[in-house]
Amino acid sequence: MAYPKDIPIVETFVGMPSRNRKEVYKFLAPHLRDEGSKEMRFPAQYMFKDVPGDLDESVDPVALLIDNLDRYNIEVAMLGLGLNDINPDSARAIEEHPDRFVTCVEFDPNDTMAAIRKIRDMVERFPVRGVSTFPAGYRVPLNDKKMYPLYALCVELDLPIFVCVGIPGPRVPFAPQHVELIDEVMYDFPELTFVMRHGAQPWTELAMKLMLKWPNLYYSTSAFAPKHYDKVIIDYANTRGADKIIYAGYFPAGLSYERIFNDMENVPFKDHVWPKFLRENALKVLKLG
Template structure:
């Protein structure tokens, strides 16, 4: 594990981790500009670096060096904590993301976030991005687009179908996420029951906690073999106990590590708290690497 002073072994596994939600410390206001302009109504949200800043003690984006090379900053943090590969979005800071994917293809892989409201224009963008970058995933933030689009809405189905055709997993934000916009009508976990039925080949990864419907998330993972859960935007001390118990019993191949650097969490905080998560030894290799490697097609 390069760059780390004191490696911590997780069930004998101490490096080569895959982070399925990592970013570059650039100006992310543009990423959230549509939400800020069209959706956020409270004065506090207008002043935040990112719309869920109130949920985090220290937001790395807010305190970062604006003159630092964002790609170098993220790489240094990855090296420090044993993260070998990071899944980054192409929507935020597209120039920096493009440079990361071009200059460091062994360290970064791309994920395209789509707005279902764009219809076939978005599908064409997906195809073009996949041809250019060899995408490893697609993402949709149902309550973060305007108008909002439920997980099981007809507007989502062309994206799901194209993901199946291209062999790409889709990361979906579920549950009550942080930005102060309504979530309950569009991000209810139960809506995935119909989606998984209609698209049995679709690989879905739930993002951002699934709260307060974590029990439902576990029930649906037991039912649907292509449904997974990532720990994005949660410090390890707050991983839901239902998820830890599921991973330790029958769900070791369904739970993926995801951080939230630099949007809300530092890797230092994440990996300081990580050893206290109650995963059994056999869960750690899959959680920190194996499941993401399989889903993102990085096994080779």
């Protein structure tokens, strides 16, 4: 079945359009050693074409984001607030459009107590539906002891955690994101809802096997244009994994919605997979039902 455009979409990865993309990724700058990375507007730019540009001062980023959501039938989007400082445009979007946005709190696990305090504070102030982190970017492995109090907090607060896994786009070591580390985490935290972000490549077959094994383990398609969705993941969604694969975009970091949804026309999902992929699985994981 072709991509059904009448399904209201739940977007699980969107950022606020920015006037200075490098500011968004400044936390990663100290870890980038090659000259090419230092020259890029965002640290995985070499992997993408037609990256959405920075905004002119005259453009309202909130209005631009809402326009994109409306044009592509995105009903609700999980919007990041920023790492160290709250993005004022993101906060304004959530305040002005409470029916369109929930948020995900990103944390740096190197200071575990600061991360715990941040998450608790954000939960009090915003409609938080998840937390997220980037193990390779912070040089903290998925199964590191620094992560365990944060996994426990997610269980306590009944929040899913969205985690980058597989080879990262930015030129930092991949070892902290090896998919095999998820097995230990799920064993130690069977109540934790864990969503894999950013591909899990080249270990997608292992990711699929782990999703068969662990009931609360999911996969999102963030950072991949649909043209490049991994065949292992498409086959899994079409067979035993329809309840485990969640749509996520990458706007405005690396992909435009025009690129994403033009590509979506050619994704060979079966009829019963589309509503789960575009909407129902995210509603369940984010507890938006």
